[in-house]
Amino acid sequence: EFINTYARHPHYEAPTGDQLNAKSWQTEAPLRMLLNNLHAEVAEDPEQLIVYGGTGQAARNPEALLKIIEKLLELDDDHSLLVQSGKPVGMVRTHPEAPRVLIANSNLVPHWANWEHFEKLKSDGLMMYGQMTAGSWIYIGSQGILQGTYETFVACGEKHFNGDLKHKLLVTGGLGGMGGAQPLAATMAGATFLGVDVDPERIQKRIDTRYIDKMTYDYEEAKKWVLEAKNNGEAVSIGLVGDIGNVLEKLLHDNVIPEILTDQTSAHDPIHGYVPHDLSLKEAKALRQSNATLYKEKSLKSMARHVGFMLEMMKRGSKTFDYGNNLREFAYQGGEKNAFDFKGFVPEYIRPLFCEGKGPFRWAALSGDPEDIYVTDKALIEAFPENKHMIHWLEEAKEKIAFQGLPCRICWLGMGEREKAGLIFNELVKSGKVKAPIVIGRDHLDCGSVASPYRETEGMKDGSDAVSDWPLLNLMSNTAGGATWVSFHHGGGVGMGYSQHAGMVVLVDGTDRAERCIRRVLHNDPAMGVFRHVDAGYEEAIKTGTDFSLII
Numbered sequence: 001e002f003i004n005t006y007a008r009h010p011h012y013e014a015p016t017g018d019q020l021n022a023k024s025w026q027t028e029a030p031l032r033m034l035l036n037n038l039h040a041e042v043a044e045d046p047e048q049l050i051v052y053g054g055t056g057q058a059a060r061n062p063e064a065l066l067k068i069i070e071k072l073l074e075l076d077d078d079h080s081l082l083v084q085s086g087k088p089v090g091m092v093r094t095h096p097e098a099p100r101v102l103i104a105n106s107n108l109v110p111h112w113a114n115w116e117h118f119e120k121l122k123s124d125g126l127m128m129y130g131q132m133t134a135g136s137w138i139y140i141g142s143q144g145i146l147q148g149t150y151e152t153f154v155a156c157g158e159k160h161f162n163g164d165l166k167h168k169l170l171v172t173g174g175l176g177g178m179g180g181a182q183p184l185a186a187t188m189a190g191a192t193f194l195g196v197d198v199d200p201e202r203i204q205k206r207i208d209t210r211y212i213d214k215m216t217y218d219y220e221e222a223k224k225w226v227l228e229a230k231n232n233g234e235a236v237s238i239g240l241v242g243d244i245g246n247v248l249e250k251l252l253h254d255n256v257i258p259e260i261l262t263d264q265t266s267a268h269d270p271i272h273g274y275v276p277h278d279l280s281l282k283e284a285k286a287l288r289q290s291n292a293t294l295y296k297e298k299s300l301k302s303m304a305r306h307v308g309f310m311l312e313m314m315k316r317g318s319k320t321f322d323y324g325n326n327l328r329e330f331a332y333q334g335g336e337k338n339a340f341d342f343k344g345f346v347p348e349y350i351r352p353l354f355c356e357g358k359g360p361f362r363w364a365a366l367s368g369d370p371e372d373i374y375v376t377d378k379a380l381i382e383a384f385p386e387n388k389h390m391i392h393w394l395e396e397a398k399e400k401i402a403f404q405g406l407p408c409r410i411c412w413l414g415m416g417e418r419e420k421a422g423l424i425f426n427e428l429v430k431s432g433k434v435k436a437p438i439v440i441g442r443d444h445l446d447c448g449s450v451a452s453p454y455r456e457t458e459g460m461k462d463g464s465d466a467v468s469d470w471p472l473l474n475l476m477s478n479t480a481g482g483a484t485w486v487s488f489h490h491g492g493g494v495g496m497g498y499s500q501h502a503g504m505v506v507l508v509d510g511t512d513r514a515e516r517c518i519r520r521v522l523h524n525d526p527a528m529g530v531f532r533h534v535d536a537g538y539e540e541a542i543k544t545g546t547d548f549s550l551i552i
């Protein structure tokens with residue numbers, strides 16, 4: 001019945017409630033999360049099946065999507081579905097504790113791993129770009145990135161401003177799927193915020209979801225608002241429509257130097273993402289179609305100019321960092337030879353957390369009932385009374401975050417904590433304290449799941465930045481451990497040729513089977529981060545490894 005209704009009227013919204021459409025929760029869960037990824041409140045462009053991050057898709061095309069849904073509805077506990085770059089290509093014989101879906105997205109043999117080759121394959125209908133959590137069906141809207149961004153801004157405040165961002169101005173570009181988390185993260189951390197995006201619709205979306213406070217098309221008005229708010233120590237967020245490079249140029253001219261400067265435009269994709277400063281949105285769209293080579297040239301030059309202004313801001317005192325979009329590399333290619341003078345956010349602020357196996361643990365309530373998330377929030381607050389930082393986050397999140405699609409939560413947890421949380425959630429499902437099963441997953445941006453030399457593995461202590469054996473081992477561990485679906489992608493975050501990464505989602509349905517899978521997967525997954533950083537020689541990781549008997 002579900003498939004008939006869906007085929008007549010494709011609607012991207014996860015089914016909710018405690019009744020199954022598929023044969024078991026093991027397949028109902030990926031079905032709901034796939035459709036949730038495309039929910040109008042979650043996805044940036046559901047019509048194109050684009051979830052976030054430039055062109056990150058959930059499925060290759062509408063036919064492939066329909067077929068995935070059909071197969072998920074058919075699948076039993078002794079088979080697993082294979083998905084190749086967003087298209088279902090076969091079923092293999094497995095067993096009840098194996099992953100139900102095995103996903104590989106956007107992978108290319110290294111010599112061919114560039115946007116040009118990928119685009120050719122894409123236009124021939126042979127591939128799609130999976131980003132990180134788009135093609136692996138665990139994107140949860142802007143909240144997903146919100147806590148990571150909040151952690152980063154707080155860590156930046158602690159490192160440079162004695163832990164206090166009041167009276168501090170943070171400026172950035174890009175308010176899209178991921179970048180849209182910046183305004184709320186900044187104000188939660190106490191700063192005054194100015195975000196610039198060339199596309200007014202993107203800013204409007206952040207207003208609708210309460211991630212940003214005010215919006216204007218007028219530079220002078222935005223400047224007046226932020227300077228007033230900064231002087232009064234108000235944590236207010238302003239969205240300004242415009243090109244980020246042009247706005248930085250004006251701010252420099254007016255000697256408005258933010259304390260913190262970063263960027264989350266979709267710079268990882270110089271053709272379908274970044275908009276050159278001398279084109280309107282409409283002109284950009286047309287030029288992409290008519291002359292992609294010229295577009296790329298303009299885009300690289302524009303990024304070089306943009307980074308040039310960032311370097312000048314840095315010289316004048318802004319704490320400046322790259323926020324994982326590969327802006328420096330493309331600016332370098334566009335002619336800014338000093339582009340790498342500022343560092344990425346991981347070596348600056350996040351790596352110490354990775355050494356403790358900490359990363360973006362997230363979960364979604366398949367019931368669709370927000371109350372289920374509040375029950376899990378409460379359970380975590382009771383289970384980790386010593387973790388004041390996490391408790392502050394959960395309380396703020398409950399108050400300030402509007403859910404998008406299925407209710408969900410993110411909260412960075414480390415070695416030991418993830419397994420403990422997973423087992424608590426399993427008890428909540430078993431005892432009926434939540435109304436339906438939960439899924440637990442994470443971003444591919446995690447401690448032991450990604451090789452990305454301009455982002456997660458930039459500047460590794462032993463020089464092993466580009467070694468991608470680690471995400472492959474992560475994939476294998478999570479497959480062997482019994483995650484409910486696993487994925488291996490290429491090019492997430494920083495684009496084709498620059499990263500390889502693995503994902504996992506595990507079902508929490510209150511069964512003994514789930515308990516066994518949780519004990520394995522939620523132990524092994526953060527342990528991979530500890531192994532990776534122990535091997536690279538980080539003291540903090542060696543300490544965590546010793547505490548959890550992980551050193552061999």
Ligand code: NAD
Pocket residue numbers: 044052053054055145148173174175176177178179180196197198199202242243244245264265266267268269273274275276277323324325326445492493494495
């Ligand atoms: P997105 O495509 O949804 O949004 C990008 C936004 O940038 C769009 O709204 C677009 O209008 C805007 N933009 C493009 N060129 C511009 C310009 N010249 N001036 C002003 N605005 C411009 O992408 P997203 O999901 O928000 O991701 C942003 C970037 O961050 C991507 O490169 C992504 O790979 C990267 N990323 C970072 C992290 C992280 O943890 N730091 C995680 C995931 C993705």
